[in-house]
Amino acid sequence: MNEKNSLGLDKCFLETDEPFELFDKWYEAAKKKEINDPNALALATSSKNNVPSVRMVLLKDFSKNGFVFYTNLNSQKGNEIKENPSVSMCFHWKSLLRQVRINGKVTPVQNTVADKYYNSRAYESRIGAWASNQSSVLNDRQELINSIDKFKEKFNEKDNVPRPDHWSGWNLKPDSIEFWLDGDNRIHERLKFLLNSDGSWKKVLLSP
Numbered sequence: 001m002n003e004k005n006s007l008g009l010d011k012c013f014l015e016t017d018e019p020f021e022l023f024d025k026w027y028e029a030a031k032k033k034e035i036n037d038p039n040a041l042a043l044a045t046s047s048k049n050n051v052p053s054v055r056m057v058l059l060k061d062f063s064k065n066g067f068v069f070y071t072n073l074n075s076q077k078g079n080e081i082k083e084n085p086s087v088s089m090c091f092h093w094k095s096l097l098r099q100v101r102i103n104g105k106v107t108p109v110q111n112t113v114a115d116k117y118y119n120s121r122a123y124e125s126r127i128g129a130w131a132s133n134q135s136s137v138l139n140d141r142q143e144l145i146n147s148i149d150k151f152k153e154k155f156n157e158k159d160n161v162p163r164p165d166h167w168s169g170w171n172l173k174p175d176s177i178e179f180w181l182d183g184d185n186r187i188h189e190r191l192k193f194l195l196n197s198d199g200s201w202k203k204v205l206l207s208p
């Protein structure tokens, strides 16, 4: 079966009035096809001086309310988001020859939601959230290992490691979502959804 035509944008353009259903279809296809991390996305933030920065993070939840990732709130990205909540996400599913770009503003996820996700993580990962001052300079690797040992001693009950205040999730509420599908001879297909002020979505085809 031709993968492209099975979810071709022309068809979706006619059938889909909102982007989440289409994202869900593509994401499910990516989960089946990608060897690693179908939930990996490039996250672009911008400093208060308008200097952009991009890095990979993992999508941990998505719904009509938004797209959620978790991180250290005092990291470079965390500090940039606090100064400028407008961010951009880009998924590239190589095996499907597809890209999705999502733009909007992020807000912190609720503490109860962050706690639930944090508590689902492996003990070492929860300790790592305490031990690593993400994006700060290390004198050497040993400094981090010592910090991990210190927090393992402090939180030695595996089922009782509280979530640090500096580690939580952000929810990107999109105001635009663009789907890109590889076409022959670089005549790709692009479908962009733009959020209207009444909460409905306008959709347009873009030239590749």
Ligand SMILES: Cc1cc2nc3c(=O)[nH]c(=O)nc-3n(C[C@H](O)[C@H](O)[C@H](O)COP(=O)(O)O)c2cc1C
Pocket: 037, 040, 053, 055, 056, 057, 058, 059, 069, 070, 071, 072, 075, 076, 077, 078, 134, 135
């Ligand atoms: C595939 C992949 C997934 C990643 N997922 C996350 C993530 O979910 N959260 C996170 O904080 N860092 C994640 N990282 C590490 C980030 O890319 C980055 O190195 C780190 O967050 C520090 O970024 P910053 O200095 O811009 O804040 C991931 C890296 C890769 C390659």
